[in-house]
Amino acid sequence: MSKATARGGVPRRPGDEDDICPVCKSSRYLNPNMRFLVNPECYHKMCESCVDRIFSQGPAPCPVAGCNRTLRKQRFRKQTFEDIQVEREVDIRKRVAKVFNRRQDEFETLDDYNDYLEEVETLTFNLLNGVDVSATESKLTEYATQNASIISRNATLEHQESANLEARQAAEREEARLRREAARKEEEDEKKAREEGRKEVLEQLVHGNKPAADVVKESKRVELLKRRRAQQSRALPALPSGTPSANSNPFTFKGLKSTAAPTPEKPYDPFGGLTDERSYYTLQDYYEHPWLDRARTDTHITAGGYTVTEYCARAMFEAFSGLGVFVGEEVAGRGDLPGGNGAGDAVAAAEAAARAEKGVS
Ligand SMILES: [Zn+2]
Ligand SMILES: [Zn+2]
Known part of the structure; x- marks a missing residue:
């Protein structure tokens, strides 16, 4: 029965109210292809055909009783999470994170950064739980206009970082594939060489006039020599040109802030900088007397x-x-x-x- 599973694969009972459109009351039981949409304005759920019917002519008030918010069709979207509260929280967090995208290296100390994070969290909490929403919203807008350049810069940085990460992962995958292929080819070559050697020995045993023991001894020597040569060539693997090696950095990290690496701590000096170097004289290797x-x-x-x-x-x-x-x-x-x-x-x-x-x- 197509009714058995709904979004996210969670089994549902027939007649579950989640499967009935609160506007037109049509149920998924009768229309298995029904899709529900939500609008981040009020998160009231309704079916796709209701959205088409009500909002195609332009913005209109939400048809759910008691909700008089004006909704636009283009803002309706598919629900990602089963729980509408989670959906709402994720949306709000995304919106706040887009504005408050400061990075840790912008702060003098970790404590400062943590204070900043706490403040952002308080703001998010207020928005989530409806505490001082209008004041919080205006604060958010004000901050966004004041720090527009920093916000866009950090957004670009973040985008570049994720792009770099993806490129690096792709390069690593490619490298692993090449390695696997090389290993496979090597194994095949070795197998082929071994078989050829065996065939040669048989030929010699059949047609040659050398004693059998000599033939076997000679073939063993040749095989050992071949194996040693293969090991040597393996020790110096020649990468095909254009292959990204582990050491070379094929990416240009543009726009990354040049952060000074922390100076490594010097080993503990029990004499507090006192050395046995003489300031008054230099000891010569040879004194003539x-x-x-x-x-x-x-x-x-x-x-x-x-x-x-x-x-x-x-x-x-x-x-x-x-x-x-x-x-x-x-x-x-x-x-x-x-x-x-x-x-x-x-x-x-x-x-x-x-x-x-x-x-x-
Ligand atoms: Zn409907
Ligand atoms: Zn509504």
């Missing part, structure tokens, strides 16, 4: 693990580590030191440090 040369080469010294570099680093560090050490003053006395002009920086500095330690200024 006869005494140091001896220490470098004498196995009596180096055998124990002693390194001159370590000594120089330490000497330099100690020379400059004191607070209020004025390098200029210390360098002035360099000529008096043993070693003369040939003395390296390290030695001079070490001597200076030693003097400073003893309290000799």
